[in-house]
Amino acid sequence: MPSIGELRRRALESLSRPSYSLASDKMLLLNDNSNLFGANPAAMEVAESFDFSRLWAYPSENSDILRQRLALEFDASPTEVIVGNGSDELLDIVCKSFINPGDVFCQPAPTFSMYKFYAQVNFASVNEKVSNDDFSLRTDDILKERAKLVALCQPNNPTANLLEPRDVRRILSESEGITILDEAYTDFCDSDMLADVMAAERGIDIRTFSKAYGIAGLRAGFAISREEIIDELRQVRTPFGLNSFTEAVAVAALDRKEWAREKVQEMKVERERLSKRLQSLGFQVYPSECNFLLCSSPMRSDELVGALRERRVSIRDCGAYPLLENHVRVTIGPRALMDRFLEILGPLMAEVSK
Numbered sequence: 001m002p003s004i005g006e007l008r009r010r011a012l013e014s015l016s017r018p019s020y021s022l023a024s025d026k027m028l029l030l031n032d033n034s035n036l037f038g039a040n041p042a043a044m045e046v047a048e049s050f051d052f053s054r055l056w057a058y059p060s061e062n063s064d065i066l067r068q069r070l071a072l073e074f075d076a077s078p079t080e081v082i083v084g085n086g087s088d089e090l091l092d093i094v095c096k097s098f099i100n101p102g103d104v105f106c107q108p109a110p111t112f113s114m115y116k117f118y119a120q121v122n123f124a125s126v127n128e129k130v131s132n133d134d135f136s137l138r139t140d141d142i143l144k145e146r147a148k149l150v151a152l153c154q155p156n157n158p159t160a161n162l163l164e165p166r167d168v169r170r171i172l173s174e175s176e177g178i179t180i181l182d183e184a185y186t187d188f189c190d191s192d193m194l195a196d197v198m199a200a201e202r203g204i205d206i207r208t209f210s211k212a213y214g215i216a217g218l219r220a221g222f223a224i225s226r227e228e229i230i231d232e233l234r235q236v237r238t239p240f241g242l243n244s245f246t247e248a249v250a251v252a253a254l255d256r257k258e259w260a261r262e263k264v265q266e267m268k269v270e271r272e273r274l275s276k277r278l279q280s281l282g283f284q285v286y287p288s289e290c291n292f293l294l295c296s297s298p299m300r301s302d303e304l305v306g307a308l309r310e311r312r313v314s315i316r317d318c319g320a321y322p323l324l325e326n327h328v329r330v331t332i333g334p335r336a337l338m339d340r341f342l343e344i345l346g347p348l349m350a351e352v353s354k
C-alpha cells in the first residue's frame, strides 16, 4: 500500500506555508496585523439582539444581506459582490476558478505569502518577480509573464508601501489573465483602486473585515468584480460559506464605521511614535501606509524574533523574503501595548549591543 506521503497531491510537495503564533493571552501578538485596538463593538451589540434560537437554520446561500450592504457601500450591484470566510478563502476560490495545472501565476516579491500558497495548491506554476529596491513593481517583467493570474497587494504587505497606481493600472488593463488587487489595508491609507479594478475587464478587488474592522476572529472578507467573474467564483464557492452571526456583525460594522475610523486615527498616531522609538533603538524603519511597520533590524532578524518570543512577544520575521534580509514586521497597537513592547525590546537591544 502507498504511504500517506505518496498519496499526497503532488502540488503540495514543495509547498511552504507560513507558521502563525498560537493565539494566546500570554503572548503579545504583534505578528499578524489584526486590529490590536480591540474587537469591533458592533459584534457585542449584534450579540445582544441576535436570535440565537434560529441557529438551526442555514444562512442564505450567498450571504445576500451582506452582499446587498456591500453593494450599497461600494456603489456596485449585489451581483458584483461575493463574500468569503475571510479574504483568504476568496484568494483560494479565485485560484480554483481560473488555474489549470501548469498555468502561470505571477506575483511581485516580496508580497503577502498566501497568494503563492493558494496558487501552488491549485497546481499553478508560480513565477515571482522581485521588485525594485524601493519596492516598486517591475511592471514590464510581470506583464512579460503573460500569466493566467497576477496578484498584487495595495498597499503591499509586508513592505507597507503603496504601489505606483500607474503600474497597477497597467497590469490591470494589459494583462490577458485575471488580476487580483488585494486592498486588505486600504482603510489605513488614502488609496482606493476599486474604480480602476471595475474599469478593467478582468480585475478582482479583494478586501477584508479582519484589519480596520476588527473582526478577524469572525472571518469575513469580500471581493468585488464584474458580474461575469463573480459568477465564476460562485461556481466553486462552498454554499453557506459565511455563518449568519458573522454576516450580521459585518453588516453592523459597515453601518457604524465611526469605530473603525477612530481606531485607524489612533493607530496612525501610534505608528509615528513607534517608528521614532524603533529608530532610536537602531532599526531602520520604512514609511508605512498600513497598520504595521517594516524595519531593518540591527541584529539578525531570526535571533531577534526568537529572543522576543522567549519574552512572550511575537513579531514577524521577514528575513527570508527577497530584498528583506534581517527585516521584521511589527503590528501597531494602542499605546499601552506598544509601551509594553518597547519595555521588552529596549533592554534586549541594550544587551545585544554590549
Ligand SMILES: Cc1ncc(COP(=O)(O)O)c(C=O)c1O
Residues within 6 Å of the ligand: 032, 033, 085, 086, 087, 088, 089, 112, 153, 157, 182, 184, 185, 207, 208, 209, 210, 216, 219, 220, 221
Ligand atoms: C494582504 C493580506 N491579504 C489578505 C489577508 C487575509 O485576511 P483574512 O483575515 O481576511 O483572511 C491578510 C492577512 O494578514 C493580508 O495581509
